[in-house]
Amino acid sequence: MGARVAVVGGGLSGLTAAYQLAGDLPGARITVLEAGDAVGGALHTTDFPSGPVELGAEAFIARRPEASDLVAELGLTDALRHPGLLGPAILTGGRLVPMPTGTLMGLPSDVSTLAGVLTPEESAVASREPELPLRWEPGSDVPLGALVAERFGPAVVTRLVDPMLGGVYAAPSTELGLREVVPGLAEALDRGAPTLTAAIGTLMAGRVPGPVFATLDGGYRLLVDALAQASGALVRTRNACTAIHRLGSGYVLTVSGDRGLWSLEADLVVVAVPVPHAAGLLAATGVADGAVSGLSGIRTASSAVVALEVDRSLALPDRSGVLVATDEPVPFKAMTFSSRKWPHLDDRPGHLVRVSFGRLDDDEVLAVDDRGLTAMAESALAGVCGSAPTTLHSRVRRWDDALAEIGPGHAARIAAVRGELADRLPGVELVGGATEGVGVPACIGSARAAARRLATRWQD
Ligand SMILES: Cc1cc2nc3c(=O)[nH]c(=O)nc-3n(C[C@H](O)[C@H](O)[C@H](O)COP(=O)(O)OP(=O)(O)OC[C@H]3O[C@@H](n4cnc5c(N)ncnc54)[C@H](O)[C@@H]3O)c2cc1C
Secondary structure (H helix, E strand, O other): OOOEEEEEOOEHHHHHHHHHHHHHOOOOEEEEEOOOOOOEOOOOEEEEOOEEEEOOOOOEEOOOHHHHHHHHHOOOHHHEEOOOOOOOEEEEOOEEEEOOOOEEOOEEOOHHHHOOOOOHHHHHHHHOHHHOOOOOOOOOOOEHHHHHHHHHOHHHHHHHHHHHHOOOOOOOHHHOEHHHHOHHHHHHHHOOOOOHHHHHHHHHHOOOOOOOEEEEOOOOHHHHHHHHHHHOOEEEOOEEEEEEEEEOOEEEEEEEEOOEEEEEEEOEEEEOOOHHHHHHHHHHHOOOHHHHHHHHOOOEEEEEEEEEEEOOOOOOOOOOEEEEOOOOOOOEEEEEOHHHHOHHHOOOOOEEEEEEEOEOOEOHHHHOOHHHHHHHHHHHHHHHHOOOOOEEEEEEEEEEEEEEOOOOOHHHHHHHHHHHHHHHOOOEEEOOOOOOOOOHHHHHHHHHHHHHHHHHHHHO
């Protein structure tokens, strides 16, 4: 008999796991339980009259293979698009400064390029980095922001590293593990790079040429729909899993759906929901306390995206968007001029702009209602353009607990959680942005690996 598989959460991670399991376990009966009205989770394409617009993730790192490979497998390569040549600006000291070139996630390989962002005194501090002795324990991990502040000075953190990472990580770099966020840098230090500048230089030299980012013409919904279809899974939207319990050698899931409570029996279970929900579901099993406390230690941040289409009479800065220095007194954290950044979106009647709000421990702004957030986005846009926009269309989307903090030692924490699950809840796998890393490629990689482990287990 084919395996009965329950996937809890129909975001990218859950759908990818379902797709991989369908391939690895022919005959499996896969059910995807999704609490929301539609699958996709943080991949959420909506429509303005002028065409599709992203309200969640808008791109992925194309230099990592996971997303590009999956797009190719699903026959979507023709829809791949890359950004144009414009780089972002940094909002610092009330003015826009072009993001210096030659940085790696904001980490400078050549401090002389930072003159527009740093004061002469700050530049002098940063330029001494190559002379400072660096003590590094191979295999160790440290908070990225603390190391950069110590080596280059705090201004490099607030004006370069945190604004750059803010698009993907909701936490400041002082809360992020170096090895988790820039593994190549930690590895270069492990191999004996004597300074951060040297380690960054090694990484930059080894970079594969070609565009860093990619997206899909038509929106992420192409990927979501293709995955759901190729998985052959029975997708049950508006059905939330509320508990998982062992039943013989398998599991029974309690589901709260639009037609009341029901249960689903499964041999294999994939938990693919944001970390607070995952901790709750594992707690309900009553047998995985260690995993629950491991997951409960991972903090999450909420955010909101306001998508605008504004009249083209507004003069946008000649950049792809605006990253905000973390000491800047403005409520938004980033702004993308989507129709500037992506040439395929530049044929819209208006300019497409996305404004993001919300950071870890700083989500007061998210208490504002949708009209208020839209007004704040318009006022932020007016601030960077010097005149008020005429809004043609707008949409707001909130993302609660969507981004997990990937702190130092995160990999060891997840390994311990996985160990306990294998021991106490065999056949249950945890995937998603709180496991192997935030971001589309990491979620795909994590989901596929977990699905392969489940398939192997079932076949053994
Ligand atoms: C605003 C924003 C912008 C981003 N931008 C980028 C980007 O440009 N590039 C990039 O690489 N990454 C980006 N990311 C990160 C990336 O989108 C996510 O890491 C990834 O999509 C997470 O997928 P997931 O399936 O693990 O989780 P989710 O997308 O959160 O999906 C989880 C699903 O589980 C459902 N669910 C929750 N509880 C239950 C339950 N009890 N029962 C059933 N279903 C449940 C939810 O409704 C949801 O659909 C962004 C994230 C956000 C929030």
